[in-house]
Amino acid sequence: MNRSSIIALLIFGAILGYFLSFGSETTRKFQSAVYQWLAPLFTTGSGLQKQITSVRTQLKSLDELEHENSSLQVENRQLRATNQALRDVEHEVNRLRHALNYRERSVFKLVPAEVVTRDSSTWWHTVTINRGKEDKIDSDMPVVTDEGLVGKTTTVSNTIAVVLLVTDENCKVAASVEGTREQGIVSGERVTGGLTPMLDLNFLTKQANLQPGQKAYTSGVGGVFPSGLLIGAVKTFRVRELDGQAKLAPSVDLTHLEDVFVVTGRK
Amino acid sequence: MIFFFILLVLVLIAQIAEFFIPTVDWMYHAHIYIVPVIVFYGAMALPFPLMLALALFAGILLDALTVQVIGAKVEISMGWSILLYAVLAGIMHGMRPLFIRGRWEVHCILSGVCTSAIILAQYLMITFRRGSILFTREVWWQIGGPGLIAMLMAPVVFWTLHWIGRITRYPYLPQGDHFE
Numbered sequence: 099m100n101r102s103s104i105i106a107l108l109i110f111g112a113i114l115g116y117f118l119s120f121g122s123e124t125t126r127k128f129q130s131a132v133y134q135w136l137a138p139l140f141t142t143g144s145g146l147q148k149q150i151t152s153v154r155t156q157l158k159s160l161d162e163l164e165h166e167n168s169s170l171q172v173e174n175r176q177l178r179a180t181n182q183a184l185r186d187v188e189h190e191v192n193r194l195r196h197a198l199n200y201r202e203r204s205v206f207k208l209v210p211a212e213v214v215t216r217d218s219s220t221w222w223h224t225v226t227i228n229r230g231k232e233d234k235i236d237s238d239m240p241v242v243t244d245e246g247l248v249g250k251t252t253t254v255s256n257t258i259a260v261v262l263l264v265t266d267e268n269c270k271v272a273a274s275v276e277g278t279r280e281q282g283i284v285s286g287e288r289v290t291g292g293l294t295p296m297l298d299l300n301f302l303t304k305q306a307n308l309q310p311g312q313k314a315y316t317s318g319v320g321g322v323f324p325s326g327l328l329i330g331a332v333k334t335f336r337v338r339e340l341d342g343q344a345k346l347a348p349s350v351d352l353t354h355l356e357d358v359f360v361v362t363g364r365k
Numbered sequence: 366m367i368f369f370f371i372l373l374v375l376v377l378i379a380q381i382a383e384f385f386i387p388t389v390d391w392m393y394h395a396h397i398y399i400v401p402v403i404v405f406y407g408a409m410a411l412p413f414p415l416m417l418a419l420a421l422f423a424g425i426l427l428d429a430l431t432v433q434v435i436g437a438k439v440e441i442s443m444g445w446s447i448l449l450y451a452v453l454a455g456i457m458h459g460m461r462p463l464f465i466r467g468r469w470e471v472h473c474i475l476s477g478v479c480t481s482a483i484i485l486a487q488y489l490m491i492t493f494r495r496g497s498i499l500f501t502r503e504v505w506w507q508i509g510g511p512g513l514i515a516m517l518m519a520p521v522v523f524w525t526l527h528w529i530g531r532i533t534r535y536p537y538l539p540q541g542d543h544f545e
Contacts, residue, residue: 099413103413103414106413110417110421113447115444117428117442117444118443118444118445120442120444121439122436122437125434125442126434129429129432129434132426132430136381136430139381140381140384143385146385215385216384217384218380218396218430218431219487220395220487220488220507220508220511221484221487221488221491222431222433222440224433252433252434252435262433262435267495268433268435268440288492288495289393289501289503289504290393290394290503
């Protein structure tokens with residue numbers, strides 16, 4: 099090993115030691131700075147992804163039209179394409195109107211946000227949203243849709259925030275089950291086997307005997323999540339050695355999240 | 366030196382791109398990782414100090430964008446990915462003589478193995494923190510799947526980087542000067 103390699107190794111060791119000494123607050127600040135620095139790239143990437151998806155969908159529909167209506171004239175195809183574009187706009191308008199209605203009738207102060215990126219790692223379930231400290235978002239704020247609970251914010255930079263999804267094992271939510279006095283803790287699974295991730299509702303009593311379809315709501319215990327937010331519906335219930343455990347299907351389709359709301363307080 | 370900076374930019378772009386690449390559903394939602402393949406190519410093509418610098422950059426990016434801070438708890442501390450990248454890149458760097466002779470097959474396979482090793486190490490660390498060791502078929506697929514994909518991607522990525530190296534007249538190219 100030559101001298102330059104030894105010097106490089108020493109410098110590398112020093113920098114590594116510096117990073118390993120980071121505490122939670124320093125890590126959060128560093129992450130926030132990096133996210134802030136990369137925010138324009140994430141936003142551009144998200145826009146590009148939407149355009150690519152849109153083009154792909156349109157090409158597919160044109161392809162289908164060609165097969166189904168090979169005798170149609172060019173003008174007819176153009177009209178159909180225009181019609182498709184208008185339908186997309188209509189869908190968008192309906193979606194936003196739906197979101198706006200929810201925002202108006204909700205008892206919480208909600209900040210609307212758009213999902214920019216999804217998780218890129220295997221073991222953590224997160225998404226990033228296009229709202230941050232500039233919109234008065236802070237860490238540990240609940241994130242919801244009109245269908246129910248999505249998760250909570252963790253790292254927040256000026257214009258972007260990371261949301262830890264309810265399907266992550268680290269996102270623990272105190273829950274109660276409708277029609278019963280049962281209370282437990284909801285957390286995600288470490289590894290998702292099926293197409294839809296499931297939630298575990300732990301620490302129920304052995305006598306709970308929950309039935310499929312019963313809904314679980316946030317109980318408000320713990321301080322992060324306000325009470326009354328729908329988490330999911332019971333799929334199965336089993337008795338374990340010390341407690342009862344229910345499997346829940348999340349109320350929100352987390353694989354197709356587009357618009358969410360950050361709960362900043364009560365109205 | 367230009368080639369080194371190009372690799373840094375490519376690592377950054379690949380890290381961002383990974384956020385937008387969908388998972389492979391039939392492989393139990395295995396993720397597609399491009400960054401490790403670029404880093405491992407760099408480990409073979411770059412001299413030792415620059416290899417460490419590349420591993421440092423990739424590790425910092427990975428940690429900054431994926432490490433979870435929940436309350437006052439950091440699940441995997443900042444720096445662990447740097448160490449992982451450096452150790453694995455060091456192993457790849459040790460295979461450099463073979464690379465210089467223009468034999469890349471072993472490196473393509475090793476890229477896949479090392480990609481899986483990163484995910485396995487992450488899994489072991491979070492398992493250690495969260496408790497209850499689980500090694501189901503899904504876990505193995507989520508660890509092995511990205512490795513398999515990286516193995517398949519490696520020849521294309523290596524060929525592209527090799528081509529970029531040739532354009533930038535990078536002097537550390539294999540003597541064979543063509544992709545075998």
